[in-house]
Amino acid sequence: MSWMKPLIDRILKDQFLDWNGLHGLSHWGRVYENGMRLCDESAANRHVVELFAFFHDSRRFNDGTDPDHGERGGEYAKKLRGELFELNDDEFELLYVACRDHTKGMTEADITIQTCWDSDRLDLGRVGITPAVNRLCTAAAKTKSIRNRANDRVCERVGSLFRISQSRICGDAQPKKTPDPFHRTTLFTEIVDDTRTCSDFG
Ligand SMILES: [Fe+2]
DSSP: OTTHHHHHHHHHHHOSSOTTSTTSHHHHHHHHHHHHHHHTTSOOOHHHHHHHHHHTTTTOSSSSOOTTHHHHHHHHHHHHBTTTBOOOHHHHHHHHHHHHTTTSOOOOSOHHHHHHHHHHHTTGGGGTOOOOGGGOOSHHHHSHHHHHHHHHTTTOOHHHHTHHHHHHHHTOOOOOOOOOSOHHHHHHHHHHHTTSOGGGGO
8 A cells, every 4th residue: 555645645736626625535535445345346456446536536627517537637647657656558548548438427348447437426425416326337336235335425524534543643632433444444544644734634
């Protein structure tokens, strides 16, 4: 996971939008969590799915209609490849296409690309949309348990998820929270949290 912290730090530094917004860090964290759960159920390339979570909305100009943001995300990933993460050519092509086409409503693609798209669509509940089963791509994402789990988490914010790490960084004497059962989310947020300061969570 040593690659993740510097990569996220760079993406946050370069992005145009408020990292706390609709398509910001909390969304990326939930997409990451969704993607990892889907990878447990298929042969999708886990690293591509991880990277998709951070890149797919990273070059949005706004939180509304921005049809080319997926392609810009893919191009941005091209720029950082080799510097902040490694993928071979075939893997990078999957990441690029997943980013470029993620808002086109497609369902047919390589299983890794499908898993990327589903990991994003499963977080549509944050804007009041329940993802229709026939708009999802993978068998795993269509299961009730995965959809319910994703829906239950759409309001989770990075700020609240970061409480444990904030206490550590701030020297706060608060008792430790019960460990988050969603261990991957905790791992993700702790890594991200290290790139921020306490004042960022106000
Ligand atoms: Fe997204």
